[in-house]
Amino acid sequence: MRALPWFLLVAVSCGGKTAATSSSGSKEQAKWPADDRSLCQVALNWRDSAGFPRLGFSVQETNGPGAQKANIRRVYKTVGDGSGIAPTLVCREIDTNLDGIKDVVRRFNAKGEPLREEADTDYDGKIDVWTDFLHGRMLKEEVDTRHAGKPDVWKFYTAGRLTRIRRNLHCPNGKADTFEIYTNGSLERVGDDTACDGRIRWYRDTERLRAREQDARKPDAGDGGDAGDGGDARDGGDAGDAGRSDAALRD
Numbered sequence: 281m282r283a284l285p286w287f288l289l290v291a292v293s294c295g296g297k298t299a300a301t302s303s304s305g306s307k308e309q310a311k312w313p314a315d316d317r318s319l320c321q322v323a324l325n326w327r328d329s330a331g332f333p334r335l336g337f338s339v340q341e342t343n344g345p346g347a348q349k350a351n352i353r354r355v356y357k358t359v360g361d362g363s364g365i366a367p368t369l370v371c372r373e374i375d376t377n378l379d380g381i382k383d384v385v386r387r388f389n390a391k392g393e394p395l396r397e398e399a400d401t402d403y404d405g406k407i408d409v410w411t412d413f414l415h416g417r418m419l420k421e422e423v424d425t426r427h428a429g430k431p432d433v434w435k436f437y438t439a440g441r442l443t444r445i446r447r448n449l450h451c452p453n454g455k456a457d458t459f460e461i462y463t464n465g466s467l468e469r470v471g472d473d474t475a476c477d478g479r480i481r482w483y484r485d486t487e488r489l490r491a492r493e494q495d496a497r498k499p500d501a502g503d504g505g506d507a508g509d510g511g512d513a514r515d516g517g518d519a520g521d522a523g524r525s526d527a528a529l530r531d
């Protein structure tokens with residue numbers, strides 16, 4: 281599944297197919313709840329019990345496409361000392377389906393580079409996509425497709441391209457049992473641990489590969505940005521993996 285940038289998510293939620301609504305939210309913007317379930321608050325505790333920013337924090341609220349009220353919040357933290365003091369963006373959260381409940385949050389480091397993003401893509405109040413960044417670039421994405429509260433799909437990126445995907449499709453231990461290797465953005469090989477014994481069987485079935493590739497490119501949430509610089513070389517790609525151990529590919 282190919283991730284979409286947050287600003288596209290906002291646009292999609294405002295047109296075309298109607299997005300789902302969180303259980304405590306409302307599609308009528310005049311009836312949005314007072315508590316928008318700030319995800320930045322969970323991460324940073326940026327506001328006090330009265331709802332005002334704590335010392336050292338400041339907030340910017342803006343309206344995204346189709347929003348009559350603010351649905352995007354940026355939280356800044358004052359960093360530095362002396363003449364170098366400046367507010368730095370540390371968190372951004374968005375209500376992408378315009379129901380009054382924040383459902384995507386991204387945290388940033390002192391350089392303004394993204395560190396981690398979490399998203400509730402089905403608007404049930406639970407995070408189901410986790411994205412990690414390295415040096416501001418997308419590194420790893422984990423997806424919970426079963427509403428189990430933990431990922432069952434793991435995607436890895438290198439040099440701006442998807443390089444591998446691991447999935448838990450049948451093994452009861454929750455570990456990856458299906459492995460996909462991508463070369464130049466295209467699915468090259470698929471391996472299955474059919475017996476859940478840690479042994480991977482690889483194949484190059486064109487029909488099955490095409491089906492997997494189409495599934496991998498379906499949009500979900502998170503950020504479709506650049507890949508991470510720290511890609512794991514152990515699942516390097518094509519024939520070079522033939523001499524690698526199954527254990528290395530599973531790690």
